[in-house]
Every structure is written in C-alpha cells, then in structure tokens.
C-alpha cells in the first residue's frame with residue numbers, strides 16, 4: 433500500500449475472545465505497510481509466531497529495497513541495472529554507506545581511503561599458516577575476518593562515528609586481500625600483496641592469479657565482469673546473513689566479529705553456497721538429455737533434490753541480478769574464447785524447460801543470481817570452493833552498511849526473539865540411582 437494514500441488505515445484491530453487492541457500501521461516510502469506489534473506482549477501477554485520470518489520486518493532500513501513480485505532491486509533508490517552498467521563497485525560501496533552517489537571528488541577521496549587500507553597486518557600471514565592446507569577457504573575467511581577484531585582495537589569503540597567509519601573502510605579494503613590469501617593458501621602459492629595503482633577488482637584478480645615468477649596483466653573485460661559481480665552481490669536487505677550481522681551487532685559486539693558471523697551464515701547451501709551447489713548440479717546432470725530426469729526429481733516431494741539456483745524467498749519473478757549475471761556470463765565466455773561450454777548449454781536448456789513447467793510456474797520459481805554465477809566464476813578461473821568467498825567479499829559492504837545503520841538508529845536495542853515453547857513442563861530432578 434502506498435504511504436501517500438491518505439485514506440489508508442492507520443491501525444489494525446486484533447481481537448482475542450471479547451477483547452480488542454488497536455495496533456498501529458506504519459508506512460514505508462514503498463513496499464508493504466507493517467503492523468507495529470512492539471507492545472503486543474505487554475498488552476496481550478501473547479507473542480507472534482513466524483518461524484523463518486516470512487511476515488516479519490525485523491528493522492527499519494533505508495539501504496536496499498526489493499520488490500519480489502516485480503523483480504526489482506534498488507540500492508538507495510537506484511535500480512541495480514543502472515548501477516551495474518556505468519558505475520564501479522567502489523561507487524556502489526560509497527552509495528550504500530553514505531546514502532548518495534559520490535561526486536567525482538568524493539569518489540576519488542573514497543577510492544584513496546579504501547586503497548590505503550588494503551594491506552593486512554603481517555602477523556596475519558602467520559595466523560593463516562595455522563590452518564590445514566585442505567581447509568575450505570570459507571572456513572579460513574570466517575576465522576581470519578574474526579581475527580581482525582584482535583588486530584584493530586582502536587576501531588572497537590562503536591559509539592564513535594569516526595571509528596565506525598574507519599572499521600567500515602578497513603573491512604571493505606581488507607576483505608579482498610584476505611579472500612585472495614585464503615585462495616593462495618589453499619593452492620600452496622605465496623600470498624600476493626595488494627597493488628594500490630590497480631582498481632578494486634583488478635587488484636583482487638591479481639592477488640588471486642599472479643605468481644612472483646611471472647608478469648601478470650589484468651584483462652580489463654574480466655576485471656569489469658568481476659566488478660559487476662561484486663555490485664550485484666553488494667546488498668540484499670534483511671537476508672539471513674545480514675540479519676545475523678545485525679543480531680550479532682545488536683549486543684554491541686566488535687564489528688569484525690559481527691562480519692565473521694555473517695560470513696558463517698552465508699556459507700550454507702540455501703544462501704551463499706547455492707552458486708557452488710548450482711554448478712555441481714549442472715555437472716551432475718551432465719548432458720541436456722538428462723534434464724527431464726532432474727526436473728522430475730526436483731518435483732518429487734520424496735526426493736530431497738532441488739534445482740539449485742532456482743527459487744527465492746523474496747523474488748517471485750525473475751531475479752533482476754540473474755539477468756545481468758546471464759549477460760556477464762556470455763561476455764566472459766566470449767572474451768575467453770569458450771565457444772561451447774556444456775554446462776552453459778545445460779543451464780540454458782534447464783532454465784527454458786523449468787520456466788515452462790507447471791510446477792515451477794505455479795510456485796513462481798525463477799532462476800536466481802546463483803544460477804549463472806557459478807559458470808561465470810569457473811570460467812574466470814576460480815575453483816568452486818571460492819565461489820561463496822567471492823559472494824562474502826562483495827556482501828561485506830552491505831553487512832557493514834547495515835551494521836552501521838543499526839548502531840546509528842536511536843531506537844536500536846539488543847535483538848531478542850521469543851519462542852513457542854513445546855518442551856516438558858516443570859518437573860523434579862531424580863537422582864541417577866533412582867532413574868529407570
């Protein structure tokens with residue numbers, strides 16, 4: 433309902449038995465109105481029940497807006513399509529953090545500030561050497577980002593706006609360095625220090641793919657592609673990992689530790705791990721003629737198999753990021769001269785068949801961003817174990833922006849959901865000798 437509709441109801445009435453309560457209705461600038469239940473327990477002695485938060489707005493935010501039915505994604509009001517084409521990732525970071533697009537001078541200053549924080553403390557490299565060689569890069573990233581909290585005590589006073597901003601810039605600047613170190617460690621190659629003359633995406637590609645014994649020239653088309661992938665993943669309002677960061681931060685915890693909590697949440701296959709799972713699934717399907725078999729498995733309620741990269745909690749239409757990702761995928765394969773990628777052929781055909789199938793149409797299951805990102809990242813040279821790491825790198829700005837917004841919200845309190853208790857009622861302890 434539009435906030436400008438003056439005849440829109442201002443409250444909702446809740447009736448339980450013969451008692452009624454008026455609950456205020458709050459309007460956003462766009463999107464559904466919300467029923468304010470903050471005082472519900474105090475007034476009625478009852479909680480609401482919403483596992484998975486499908487009908488619950490957990491906070492007020494001005495950063496990102498999604499219209500899942502229309503397939504719209506806005507960062508600070510700007511459609512993702514407009515930001516992904518002409519701009520670069522650091523411009524999106526500035527927009528998400530400050531709320532406005534930067535002027536040329538502001539952008540140059542921001543780029544400078546981020547670039548000057550790209551190195552990590554040298555002791556961090558010794559920290560890395562404590563991991564097993566075969567550790568998953570996501571486990572290394574969770575731990576190393578958490579470890580930043582031990583390295584930057586001076587930015588832990590979260591009540592100081594300047595320290596909050598320094599922590600934010602440090603996070604955005606250091607996450608590519610840590611992500612690249614996690615990769616290099618996993619393949620047994622030396623860490624590559626950041627090179628500040630390069631842009632954010634090119635520097636990251638160089639830290640991942642260069643070796644000290646050879647010159648490395650960044651391909652501008654590929655660095656543009658990775659930059660666009662970062663923009664597409666930068667924020668996505670109150671998803672599981674962002675809500676995790678907010679909840680962890682709501683207790684006043686160290687921001688680097690909160691981002692580590694977000695990375696841990698992102699790792700799961702239902703969230704950031706889906707691009708890895710989607711690529712594995714395409715490999716498992718193996719050939720176009722086996723698609724019907726897998727479509728049938730996805731529809732079979734007795735089979736746990738799902739089409740990875742399909743469906744979304746919020747998008748009940750084509751994910752706008754998936755369209756840009758599909759284009760980027762073709763660009764990357766074109767630039768690398770990959771004319772026939774069997775996995776891309778399977779993906780295109782799978783999408784075509786699923787979009788015509790009644791099961792998927794009825795449930796509004798469309799490809800999400802992860803459907804094409806795996807093929808693209810693999811073509812760029814990343815192993816599947818790095819896919820979620822790249823997602824975490826890009827989402828860091830969203831997490832830190834949402835964390836900052838929460839800390840700066842005067843109504844902010846510690847997050848403390850309640851429960852519907854269905855366990856044992858009170859009973860008396862029985863000494864072990866008397867138990868049967």
Ligand code: CMC
Nearest residue numbers: 702703704706730738739740741742743744745795800802
């Ligand atoms: N394949 C087959 N059936 C599906 C799928 C799928 N990928 N996704 C949902 N369904 C069915 C589901 O079985 C249910 O059917 P029914 O109503 O008959 O029981 C119906 O669609 C609704 O599904 P749901 O599980 O209630 O929906 P949800 O909002 O809880 O789940 C989701 C959203 C993304 C976890 C789910 O669609 C899924 O598991 N997709 C595959 C994993 C994936 O691609 N995840 C990436 C999400 S996008 C990246 C990100 O933002 O992190």
